Amino acid sequence: MSEATDLAARAGDRDPRVGLRAVAALRRLLEQLESVQVRSAREQGWSWQEIASELGVSRQAVHKKYGRR
Amino acid sequence: MFERFTKDARAVVQDAVGHAEAAGARTVGAEHLLLALLDREGSRASFALAALGAGGQGESVRRALDEARRRAGLSRAEADALAGLGIDVTEIVSRVEEAHGAGAMTGDPEGGARRSRRVGFGRDAKEVLTGSLRAALARRDRHIGDEHLLLALTTRPGVPAEVLADHGVTHESLSRVLGGEGEARAG
Numbered sequence: 001m002s003e004a005t006d007l008a009a010r011a012g013d014r015d016p017r018v019g020l021r022a023v024a025a026l027r028r029l030l031e032q033l034e035s036v037q038v039r040s041a042r043e044q045g046w047s048w049q050e051i052a053s054e055l056g057v058s059r060q061a062v063h064k065k066y067g068r069r
Numbered sequence: 070m071f072e073r074f075t076k077d078a079r080a081v082v083q084d085a086v087g088h089a090e091a092a093g094a095r096t097v098g099a100e101h102l103l104l105a106l107l108d109r110e111g112s113r114a115s116f117a118l119a120a121l122g123a124g125g126q127g128e129s130v131r132r133a134l135d136e137a138r139r140r141a142g143l144s145r146a147e148a149d150a151l152a153g154l155g156i157d158v159t160e161i162v163s164r165v166e167e168a169h170g171a172g173a174m175t176g177d178p179e180g181g182a183r184r185s186r187r188v189g190f191g192r193d194a195k196e197v198l199t200g201s202l203r204a205a206l207a208r209r210d211r212h213i214g215d216e217h218l219l220l221a222l223t224t225r226p227g228v229p230a231e232v233l234a235d236h237g238v239t240h241e242s243l244s245r246v247l248g249g250e251g252e253a254r255a256g
């Protein structure tokens with residue numbers, strides 16, 4: 001078992017604190033990645049509808065979150 | 070609440086806006102409040118920082134905040150938790166910056182909407198401001214000074230608290246050097 005899988009197993013199975021912290025961190029990272037990509041798509045002239053369908057969410061959801069640009 | 074801010078506390082809030090603007094950030098974050106606190110001279114917070122040996126550590130704190138930016142604004146604990154899942158945050162940030170420019174991942178998820186030219190206060194910074202009021206109440210101080218902003222930074226989990234702790238500044242050590250002033254003493 002490599003060190004990474006070992007750690008992952010530990011994070012997944014034993015200490016809930018580590019696992020939960022990883023989930024929360026991942027969510028924050030995800031939010032940032034999404035923001036970067038949406039901004040970039042808008043700058044390249046993508047419509048909200050196009051962005052929404054790539055993200056698999058409704059156009060309203062994306063627009064509400066990132067709109068007014 | 071703001072009418073109870075001392076001159077130093079107001080200056081910190083104002084300077085934090087300057088730090089955010091200088092960094093090209095879209096919102097004022099808790100880290101900008103910390104940078105502004107480090108600029109103060111002759112204030113209660115600066116005396117407390119000096120007493121804890123963190124007085125001349127501005128550069129080191131700045132560097133630590135910089136590193137945090139490269140971790141996408143995640144604390145080291147968060148980055149470690151992700152490393153535990155095999156996710157290398159700095160690798161992700163460096164790839165995103167390659168494609169989207171340096172500072173693309175600044176830990177500011179509201180970034181997509183540039184609503185106005187003036188930078189507003191991010192949620193984390195607002196929490197520090199309300200935390201400073203709580204800190205003043207807990208110490209039964211009538212004013213809200215820059216020392217309360219510093220206290221609030223140490224109590225809110227996140228990058229600034231982590232960086233401060235690395236420099237010996239924790240809620241506990243701060244309370245010790247700030248001393249009494251009607252502070253609720255346990256035991």
